[in-house]
Structure formats: C-alpha cells, structure tokens
Amino acid sequence: MILEIKGVTKKFGGVTAINDTNFTVNSKEIYGLIGPNGAGKTTMFNIITGNYDATKGEVIFREEVLNGLKPHEIVRKGVARTFQNIRLFKSMSVLENVLIGFDFQAKYTYMESILRFPRFFGEEKRIKKRAIEILEYFGIAEFADEKATDLSYGQQRKVEIARALATNPKILLLDEPAAGMNPAETKELAHLIKSAREDFDLTVLLIEHDMQFVNQLCDKVLVLDYGKTIFEGKPADAIKDEEVVAAYLGDFAHD
Amino acid sequence: MGIVIKKDQWINLAIIASTLWFIWFASSHFDEYTVRILNNIAIFTILAVSYNLINGVTGQFSLEPNGFVAIGAYVTALLLLDGDAKSYQFDIADPYPWVLALHANFIWALFFAGLFSALLALTLSFPVFRVRGDYLAIVTLGFGFIIRILAINNPEITNGSLGLNDIPEFSNLYWTGGIAILAVMGILNIVNSKFGRAMKAVRDDEDAAIAMGVNTFKIKTFAFCTSAFLEGVGGGLLAALLTSISPDLFTFFFTFQLLIIIVLGGLGSTTGAIIGTVLVIGGAEWMRFLDEPMNLGFIETPALPGMRMVVFSLILIFVMLFAREGIMGKGELKDLFKRKGKK
Numbered sequence: 295m296i297l298e299i300k301g302v303t304k305k306f307g308g309v310t311a312i313n314d315t316n317f318t319v320n321s322k323e324i325y326g327l328i329g330p331n332g333a334g335k336t337t338m339f340n341i342i343t344g345n346y347d348a349t350k351g352e353v354i355f356r357e358e359v360l361n362g363l364k365p366h367e368i369v370r371k372g373v374a375r376t377f378q379n380i381r382l383f384k385s386m387s388v389l390e391n392v393l394i395g396f397d398f399q400a401k402y403t404y405m406e407s408i409l410r411f412p413r414f415f416g417e418e419k420r421i422k423k424r425a426i427e428i429l430e431y432f433g434i435a436e437f438a439d440e441k442a443t444d445l446s447y448g449q450q451r452k453v454e455i456a457r458a459l460a461t462n463p464k465i466l467l468l469d470e471p472a473a474g475m476n477p478a479e480t481k482e483l484a485h486l487i488k489s490a491r492e493d494f495d496l497t498v499l500l501i502e503h504d505m506q507f508v509n510q511l512c513d514k515v516l517v518l519d520y521g522k523t524i525f526e527g528k529p530a531d532a533i534k535d536e537e538v539v540a541a542y543l544g545d546f547a548h549d
Numbered sequence: 550m551g552i553v554i555k556k557d558q559w560i561n562l563a564i565i566a567s568t569l570w571f572i573w574f575a576s577s578h579f580d581e582y583t584v585r586i587l588n589n590i591a592i593f594t595i596l597a598v599s600y601n602l603i604n605g606v607t608g609q610f611s612l613e614p615n616g617f618v619a620i621g622a623y624v625t626a627l628l629l630l631d632g633d634a635k636s637y638q639f640d641i642a643d644p645y646p647w648v649l650a651l652h653a654n655f656i657w658a659l660f661f662a663g664l665f666s667a668l669l670a671l672t673l674s675f676p677v678f679r680v681r682g683d684y685l686a687i688v689t690l691g692f693g694f695i696i697r698i699l700a701i702n703n704p705e706i707t708n709g710s711l712g713l714n715d716i717p718e719f720s721n722l723y724w725t726g727g728i729a730i731l732a733v734m735g736i737l738n739i740v741n742s743k744f745g746r747a748m749k750a751v752r753d754d755e756d757a758a759i760a761m762g763v764n765t766f767k768i769k770t771f772a773f774c775t776s777a778f779l780e781g782v783g784g785g786l787l788a789a790l791l792t793s794i795s796p797d798l799f800t801f802f803f804t805f806q807l808l809i810i811i812v813l814g815g816l817g818s819t820t821g822a823i824i825g826t827v828l829v830i831g832g833a834e835w836m837r838f839l840d841e842p843m844n845l846g847f848i849e850t851p852a853l854p855g856m857r858m859v860v861f862s863l864i865l866i867f868v869m870l871f872a873r874e875g876i877m878g879k880g881e882l883k884d885l886f887k888r889k890g891k892k
Contacts, residue, residue: 381754397747398763402742404739404771
C-alpha cells in the first residue's frame with residue numbers, strides 16, 4: 295500500500311464535496327477515480343496534493359501523514375500531478391518545461407548560479423541530460439526547443455506528463471488525461487501510461503470519464519457520487535453495478 | 550551543442566570587451582554633458598534590469614524602486630560624508646552622534662546601501678508573498694511614500710527636506726558602467742539558471758509551478774531581494790553622481806519612469822530593459838531641441854517647454870499600439886540570432 299485515504303471529508307461552507315471517503319492504492323497499481331461531474335474527484339486530488347486542507351480525515355503516503363504539508367513539499371515527497379486543462383508554462387520551450395520538474399533536484403545555490411560556480415554547470419548538464427531522456431521516452435525530443443504551447447494538443451498532454459515525471463514521483467495523479475483526445479491518441483496514451491508504470495516504477499491514480507479508457511487501463515476503480523463512495527472494485531464490475539448506473543444515468547430504474 | 554555554447558561565450562566576451570572599450574573611450578573623449586548622460590544611462594540600466602527581474606521575469610507587479618533607491622542613496626551619502634561635513638550641513642536638527650560616526654569608503658558604502666535595501670525587502674516579503682494577488686503593488690507603493698516621509702520627518706538622520714549635500718563625487722563612468730556590466734551579467738546568470746526558470750514558471754502559472762515542487766515563496770523573495778539590492782547600489786551611485794540628494798528626488802515619478810522603461814523594452818526581457826533605458830534616458834535628452842524655438846522655414850515656433858514630453862508620450866503610445874509586448878517582448882538578444890539562424 296502506497297497511498298491511504300482515511301475518512302476524508304471536505305466541506306466548502308455548507309456544501310459537502312467529499313463525505314467520509316476511504317480507499318487505498320497499492321504500489322504499482324493503476325487506480326481510477328470516476329463519477330459524474332461534481333462528484334468530488336478533482337477535490338480529492340487537491341486534498342492529496344495539499345492544495346486544499348481536508349475538513350476531516352487523513353492522507354497517508356508511504357506511511358507518512360501528508361495533511362498540513364505545503365503543496366511543494368508534497369511534490370518533493372513523490373506525489374506529482376497533471377491538470378484537467380493542460381497548464382504548460384507558455385513562455386517556455388518544451389525542454390524548459392520539463393526542466394522545471396528538476397528544479398528541486400538540481401543542487402546548486404543562488405550564489406553559485408550568479409557567480410557561475412563549476413557545480414552550476416555540472417548540475418545543469420546532469421538535469422538537461424535527464425530531461426532529454428524523458429522527452430525521448432515520450433517521443434517528443436525533437437520538439438525540445440519548440441515553444442510548448444505551439445505543440446498539438448496530444449503532444450502538449452505528453453509534455454505535461456513528462457514534466458510531472460521529471461519530479462521523480464512515486465505516484466502520479468492524472469486529472470482526465472484523455473480529455474479532448476481522439477480514439478487513436480487515447481489508445482496511445484493508455485499504452486504510454488502502462489509502460490511508464492513499469493519503466494518509472496510508478497503508481498497511477500487517475501480521474502477519467504472515458505469508460506473504455508478506464509476499462510483498458512485501470513486495475514481498480516472508485517466511483518464517487520456527490521461526495522459519497524458508491525462502488526469500489528474492478529472496472530468491468532462497476533459498469534454492471536446498479537447504483538453506478540443510476541448515478542450516471544439517473545435513477546429511472548426504480549421508478 | 551558544445552559549439553553553440555562556445556559561440557555564445559565569444560559573443561558575450563565581445564559585448565563586454567566593446568562595452569569596456571566604449572567606457573574608456575567615452576570618459577577620455579566625450580564632453581562632460583555627454584558623459585553625464587552616459588552615467589545616467591548606466592545607473593538606470595542597473596535599476597531597470599533589476600526592476601525587470603521582479604516585475605517582468607517573476608511577474609509580480611511591484612512599485613518599489615523609488616523606496617529602495619532612496620534608501621541606497623541615503624545610506625551611501627551618510628557613509629561617504631565625514632563627521633565634519635555632516636555637522637556642518639545639518640541645519641534643521643542636530644544629528645545623532647551615531648549618524649556623525651558613520652563613515653566608509655565607496656565600495657563599502659555601495660555594499661551597505663544594497664544590503665540594507667535587501668534586508669528591508671526581506672522583511673517586506675514575509676507578509677506580502679504569503680498571500681497571492683496584487684498586494685505587492687499596494688505595499689511597495691505605500692513603502693515608497695513611507696520612506697520619503699521618514700526622510701522628511703527625521704532631520705536628525707537625513708537633514709529633512711534640505712537633504713544631504715556636498716556628497717563626494719565618486720561616481721564616474723568606470724564605476725557606473727562597470728557596476729552596470731556586473732549587474733547585467735549577474736541578472737542574466739540568474740535568469741539562465743534553475744532560479745530564473747522557476748521565476749518565469751511563477752509568472753506563467755503559479756499553481757503549475759507549485760505542482761512541479763517549486764517553492765514559490767522562496768523564489769519570489771529571491772527575486773524581490775535581488776532587485777532591492779541592486780536598486781540600493783544604483784541609488785548609492787546616483788547619490789555619488791548628483792552630489793546632493795533630497796526626499797523630492799525619490800517620488801513616485803521615479804518608479805513610473807522605470808516602469809515606462811521596462812514596459813517599452815519588453816516586460817521580462819533583460820535586453821529590452823537595457824534598450825528601454827537608452828531610449829528613454831538618452832532619448833529624453835536628445836529630444837531637448839523640441840522644447841526650443843524652431844525655424845521650420847515657413848513658420849517660426851516659439852519655445853515650447855514640455856513639447857518633448859508630448860512627442861515622447863506619442864512615441865510611447867505608438868510602440869504600445871504596434872508592439873504590445875514592448876520592443877523585445879520576452880525575448881533576449883540571443884533569441885534574435887536564433888531566429889535569424891533558422892530562416
């Protein structure tokens with residue numbers, strides 16, 4: 295077990311976005327978080343990454359409580375994320391975007407960069423080499439010097455995942471990675487996530503609406519509906535579950 | 550790849566060498582008036598590139614220069630004037646004994662000017678950068694006013710509104726130009742490091758920067774304190790150039806002028822900040838002829854004081870109309886070479 299969500303509740307004023315949710319993600323698992331719009335999936339991501347404080351409950355990552363840590367500290371512990379709407383640094387090249395992921399891994403000080411100490415050159419060379427390696431893995435190394443936002447949508451998605459992997463995570467949180475992609479791109483992405491799990495020794499937690507994508511990819515899914523957990527188990531079983539169908543399509547089955 | 554870096558280094562060396570040669574040539578061949586303008590350009594280059602670091606590169610809208618320049622100028626002036634010179638000119642109130650005791654040579658005076666500014670910036674960072682939004686602009690605007698009012702109301706230290714006079718004129722083109730070169734090199738070294746990348750990341754998308762593990766509070770504080778340090782040093786050079794300073798020198802207009810410079814040059818571009826300085830400081834001098842009476846052949850206009858500011862404003866409006874992002878945008882000198890090389 296790498297990530298454990300223990301009785302997490304999040305209230306915004308009077309609205310309960312997440313209500314007493316429990317789940318555990320095992321090491322090297324691909325775990326899907328699904329549910330209709332407003333179910334609290336992205337809120338759950340924001341609690342894990344420290345952007346929101348949970349009203350109640352604990353987030354335990356590798357036997358360590360994450361509650362109360364600052365978002366950038368949580369990233370440094372090995373939790374990386376992508377965003378629902380791609381958020382690349384628009385003034386920077388693809389390579390620079392990925393280099394930001396190495397920011398806390400490059401070991402030189404402010405003064406060493408101003409005075410251009412040897413350590414600066416050594417470290418910059420090291421992280422550039424690794425950034426190129428990641429870009430090559432994703433097959434986008436040829437665009438290294440292009441402006442990131444000039445790339446196609448599918449490639450921008452890859453840059454965003456590459457950038458997240460640059461932070462050397464143990465778990466990768468993907469917020470609707472297949473959104474806006476055509477079937478061919480979706481298939482490629484699923485393949486890429488699967489192979490990245492092996493090659494980067496990753497655990498993946500993802501939010502997705504595309505059930506085919508989820509079916510292909512996820513070992514386990516959790517279905518949320520208005521903050522409540524209504525199903526946990528294999529994705530194939532989720533589609534058959536009455537309560538899940540009701541949550542997505544409306545409760546006409548019982549009328 | 551290795552060859553490209555080497556070529557870059559040669560270009561940098563060539564630029565530094567020709568700037569140094571120009572400094573030597575200008576100080577030995579040009580008349581006093583021209584040298585004076587070049588001194589101004591050098592000092593404003595220091596101020597503009599450092600102001601651009603927080604405002605353009607890090608994208609934190611700030612209005613701080615006049616406050617830190619004032620602090621730098623006063624610290625330097627108090628350190629350069631010896632006890633006798635100080636007790637002679639303090640007319641409003643007797644100076645504190647420790648004020649009289651302050652004394653240092655030029656290098657230390659400039660260093661302390663920068664250090665003092667940077668430390669003040671550090672204390673401002675804690676309340677300001679804990680929250681997001683345009684608080685920095687409001688706080689730094691207020692800070693500038695407070696510094697000016699403190700300077701007026703503490704005549705035991707600053708000689709009040711009479712200001713400090715007879716400051717030894719240490720600044721010359723070697724000092725101002727030399728420090729300007731060092732400042733530009735230092736800023737460029739920061740911009741082209743992980744710190745500069747993180748600053749740009751904060752500007753582009755702060756949430757995404759945090760999601761990459763960037764400590765944005767630290768990065769913003771670094772940028773702000775570095776700006777303040779160089780603005781303090783620039784203020785010190787200015788004091789030792791003008792030989793007399795008073796609170797009225799450091800009004801909001803001072804900041805406004807720098808803001809025009811960096812917006813004109815292109816927010817976020819260090820090269821742009823330098824170009825902006827030359828155009829605004831040099832151009833304002835060059836356009837002085839517009840204020841004088843003119844013979845246009847068919848009509849003789851009377852002297853129109855302020856005419857050059859009208860023309861200057863028009864030029865600014867046109868630049869903003871046709872180059873929304875300023876002359877250089879966010880690009881640097883090397884980007885121009887690259888673009889040309891590709892096509």
